[in-house]
Amino acid sequence: MDLVKTHLLLAQGQEKQLEKQHFLSNSNSLNGFWDGANFMGILNTIGGTWSQIEQAKNGQPVYVQNPNGEQQNIAPLLLKKLEEQAKAQQTSVDNFMKMMQMQMQAQQEQPKKDNTLLYVGIGAGVLVLLGGIYVITKK
Numbered sequence: 001m002d003l004v005k006t007h008l009l010l011a012q013g014q015e016k017q018l019e020k021q022h023f024l025s026n027s028n029s030l031n032g033f034w035d036g037a038n039f040m041g042i043l044n045t046i047g048g049t050w051s052q053i054e055q056a057k058n059g060q061p062v063y064v065q066n067p068n069g070e071q072q073n074i075a076p077l078l079l080k081k082l083e084e085q086a087k088a089q090q091t092s093v094d095n096f097m098k099m100m101q102m103q104m105q106a107q108q109e110q111p112k113k114d115n116t117l118l119y120v121g122i123g124a125g126v127l128v129l130l131g132g133i134y135v136i137t138k139k
Contacts, residue, residue, distance in 0.1 A: 015040050053078060 015038055052062045056078040063071045 012038070012041055053082065056082070 052064075052074070055062050056075040060075065061073045062075040062078060064074055066072045
């Protein structure tokens with residue numbers, strides 16, 4: 001969560017710099033739901049986070065500024081979080097696969113229904129029908 005807060009703070013700082021340089025104008029307002037949304041901040045946060053994750057995956061240090069103003073390497077923390085997420089995802093997939101296997105086994109283990117009574121009923125119906133046709137044609 002600290003990583004996201006850091007990125008949001010960085011993005012807000014960058015947005016203020018852009019406003020000072022007059023790149024963002026007030027005349028481009030969307031007048032609605034998205035008013036006040038910090039699109040540059042959102043894009044910077046997403047891009048920065050992705051970049052940091054890629055750096056950590058490649059074994060490069062990832063430095064962020066902590067609240068004390070010091071630089072801190074968060075690559076080990078990022079890798080740990082990624083591993084935890086991967087394990088959680090794998091656990092979910094494993095549980096889903098186990099459920100599917102159990103469901104398939106339950107379907108395969110169901111005994112086949114005995115259709116003898118059905119066939120006897122159909123046969124009796126055919127005999128009654130043929131008997132009715134015989135009686136009608138005999139008259």
